[in-house]
Amino acid sequence: MSAPPPPMSLLAELTHRCPLQCPYCSNPLQLEPRPQELDTEDWKRVLSEAAEMGVLQVHFSGGEPMARPDLPELVAHAAKAGLYSNLITSGMLLNAKNLQELADAGLDHIQLSFQDAEAESADHIAHMTGAHAKKLEAAQLIKTEGLPLTLNFVIHRQNCERVPAMLALAEQLGARRVEIAHTQYYGWGLLNRNALLPSRAQVEETEKVVAEARVRLSGRMSIDFVTPDYYADRPKPCMGGWGQRFLNVSPAGKVLPCHAAESIPGVQMPSVAEESLANIWENAPLFRLFRGTDWMPEPCQSCAFKEDDWGGCRCQALALAGDATATDPVCHRAPGHDLITQAITERPETPPPFHYRRYGNAKV
Amino acid sequence: MISENSILRFARGTRLQHDRVRDVWFIQAPERAFHADPIAVEVLQLIDGTRNVGGILDLLCQKFAAPRDIIAQDVLTLLRDLATKQVLQAI
Ligand code: SF4
Ligand code: SF4
Numbered sequence: 336m337s338a339p340p341p342p343m344s345l346l347a348e349l350t351h352r353c354p355l356q357c358p359y360c361s362n363p364l365q366l367e368p369r370p371q372e373l374d375t376e377d378w379k380r381v382l383s384e385a386a387e388m389g390v391l392q393v394h395f396s397g398g399e400p401m402a403r404p405d406l407p408e409l410v411a412h413a414a415k416a417g418l419y420s421n422l423i424t425s426g427m428l429l430n431a432k433n434l435q436e437l438a439d440a441g442l443d444h445i446q447l448s449f450q451d452a453e454a455e456s457a458d459h460i461a462h463m464t465g466a467h468a469k470k471l472e473a474a475q476l477i478k479t480e481g482l483p484l485t486l487n488f489v490i491h492r493q494n495c496e497r498v499p500a501m502l503a504l505a506e507q508l509g510a511r512r513v514e515i516a517h518t519q520y521y522g523w524g525l526l527n528r529n530a531l532l533p534s535r536a537q538v539e540e541t542e543k544v545v546a547e548a549r550v551r552l553s554g555r556m557s558i559d560f561v562t563p564d565y566y567a568d569r570p571k572p573c574m575g576g577w578g579q580r581f582l583n584v585s586p587a588g589k590v591l592p593c594h595a596a597e598s599i600p601g602v603q604m605p606s607v608a609e610e611s612l613a614n615i616w617e618n619a620p621l622f623r624l625f626r627g628t629d630w631m632p633e634p635c636q637s638c639a640f641k642e643d644d645w646g647g648c649r650c651q652a653l654a655l656a657g658d659a660t661a662t663d664p665v666c667h668r669a670p671g672h673d674l675i676t677q678a679i680t681e682r683p684e685t686p687p688p689f690h691y692r693r694y695g696n697a698k699v
Numbered sequence: 700m701i702s703e704n705s706i707l708r709f710a711r712g713t714r715l716q717h718d719r720v721r722d723v724w725f726i727q728a729p730e731r732a733f734h735a736d737p738i739a740v741e742v743l744q745l746i747d748g749t750r751n752v753g754g755i756l757d758l759l760c761q762k763f764a765a766p767r768d769i770i771a772q773d774v775l776t777l778l779r780d781l782a783t784k785q786v787l788q789a790i
Contacts, residue, residue: 341720343732389720391732417716419727444712444729483712483729511712511785512729554783559730 339578339626341389342616345418346396346583346594347378349406353399354427356462356691357450358527359489359518362398363597364697371587375405377607379412381584384612386416390582393418394446398586401428407436414441421446423487426473427466434476445477446485446514452500460494462691474508485512490541491531493686498544506556513556515545517563521595521650523692528678530686535679538566565675569640570647570663577625577649582616590615592622595650599624599659625649625659632660634668701778703753703771706790707746713786715743728786742774748790752778 351366373381382393393413400406401424413420422437423446449470451457457467477484486505490498498515505513517538518524518531533541545560552558564571574581574593583591588607591597597604605619616622624630628641635646647663655664656671664671690696701707709715713728715735724735726743735743741762745755756774760767781787 387720389718391716391718391725391727392730394730419714419716419732421730443727446730481711483710485729511710554785557785 338617339622340580342385342582343390343580344392344394344582345381345385345390346394346581347381347400347409348396348398348583348585348594349378349400349403349409350586351398352402353397353425353692354402354463355399355425355450355466356693357460357489357523358689358691359491359524359531360692361519361522361524361594362692363595364522364526365597366398366692366694366697367586368694372403373584373586373588373607375408377588378405378409381588381607381612382409382413382418383416385582386413386418388613388616391419392421394421394423396423399425399428401433407433407440410437410442411440419443424448424473425461425466426470429473429476431476434480434482438480438482442482444483444485446487447474447477448487448489449501449504450489451494452488452497452504456494456497460689462689471508474510478509483512484508484510485514486510487514487516489516489518490533491518492533492537493530495533495537495541498541499548502544502548502552502558506552510556512559514559514561515541516559516561517541519561519563520565521598521654523690525654526690526697529683530689532565532678532682533563534682535566538563564648564651564663564665565679567665568667570644570651570665572644573648573651573663576627576645578616578622579626582612584612590619590621592625593648593650595648595654596621598650598653600653630660632662634666635662638668701752701775701782701789703756704751705778706749706751707778707782707787708748708790709746710785710788715740726781726786728784733784733786738773739777742777746787 351362410420420442421444426447450460454467458464488501520528549558578592583594589604602621605615631646635641649659652661652663653659655674662669664674716725716727724740726733726735756771
């Protein structure tokens with residue numbers, strides 16, 4: 336196999352600690368505890384190495400990345416290395432002082448997550464009273480400071496009827512971008528699938544609302560829409576292809592091709608504690624496993640779309656079909672497609688209570 | 700609508716950046732990096748928040764010894780597109 340192209344972006348998951356408990360959180364079920372977290376110097380080395388490899392953008396994420404007191408120092412280091420820096424935050428720990436520190440450090444952009452457009456439901460989803468009000472304050476502070484702001488809404492059966500209100504809130508708060516992202520069903524999201532999975536009618540309604548709003552808001556606010564692949568005909572090109580564009584570093588320093596890749600069995604998770612980022616990117620067995628198309632089974636191997644969607648998501652294939660090398664069950668041609676149809680038909684009329692994301696709460 | 704009288708600047712959180720590893724230029728913007736072709740790079744390097752679009756066109760005509768009306772059309776299309784993408788803003 337020839338050398339892979341350099342990665343475009345780095346997701347730096349600084350910590351899994353977070354004040355909120357969203358039931359669709361993209362963190363793994365086994366959250367890494369604070370004592371395992373990389374220290375400031377480790378992260379600086381990772382950022383420098385990433386910039387040298389050709390990474391253009393770093394996304395500081397978590398958990399709640401603002402739970403790390405060294406965040407401004409890391410942002411300043413990223414800026415010095417020429418990386419574009421994005422902060423993905425719940426806003427719960429944001430105040431005028433630390434916002435100013437981040438701006439002074441050279442932060443380029445903030446993505447602020449909301450759980451709903453309306454406080455009561457938002458606080459229920461985040462499992463914290465007052466969370467929504469705190470986020471509104473955070474958005475005001477960011478707006479006043481002037482940093483470009485993206486609002487992120489993860490949507491599901493219990494909030495998707497309020498997409499119009501979410502868009503209105505984003506407009507009102509002066510966001511430059513808004514992300515309306517249907518829940519992805521891995522980890523915590525999969526655990527909560529019955530409480531989250533929308534109906535086909537709900538999905539179609541969100542698509543319609545977003546399409547109309549895009550026309551209306553053109554040039555003022557752009558909308559990123561993530562579709563729920565359960566209702567699609569073909570899977571998503573997960574991460575733009577395994578090990579093609581994207582690197583994820585976990586709080587403890589594991590380097591992954593996507594944030595769910597830790598679930599892949601039988602292969603060692605490479606770590607920045609042991610090897611350079613460049614060496615991992617090029618040579619680690621985990622990164623080579625599903626790079627390109629050689630590994631593909633049928634029906635993907637002889638399919639015309641194999642370089643469009645790369646056979647879909649490996650972690651979804653593993654989580655649903657029990658085999659990371661299988662065709663993503665979302666695909667209509669996949670042998671495991673029944674699993675998706677079944678999940679949709681067996682969706683209960685009334686959503687069950689949430690199984691909240693927190694340390695030690697992974698067991699069903 | 701952007702015209703020859705408009706004065707443009709990069710919106711906060713966007714910038715033109717040379718990528719040493721790939722030896723190409725990118726427009727860095729919130730959560731995305733657009734590849735900038737060599738012509739776009741020539742134009743964007745002249746955006747400084749003080750010179751108007753007409754002034755940029757004059758400089759490009761000189762540099763490339765090309766007829767102004769042809770350049771003007773292409774450059775305005777490019778700039779309007781980047782304004783729609785919220786990369787550039789008029790002052
Ligand atoms: S999804 Fe919710 S629980 Fe997970 S890190 Fe973000 S704010 Fe915290
Ligand atoms: S068969 Fe494989 S390559 Fe073809 S559309 Fe389905 S997942 Fe994609």
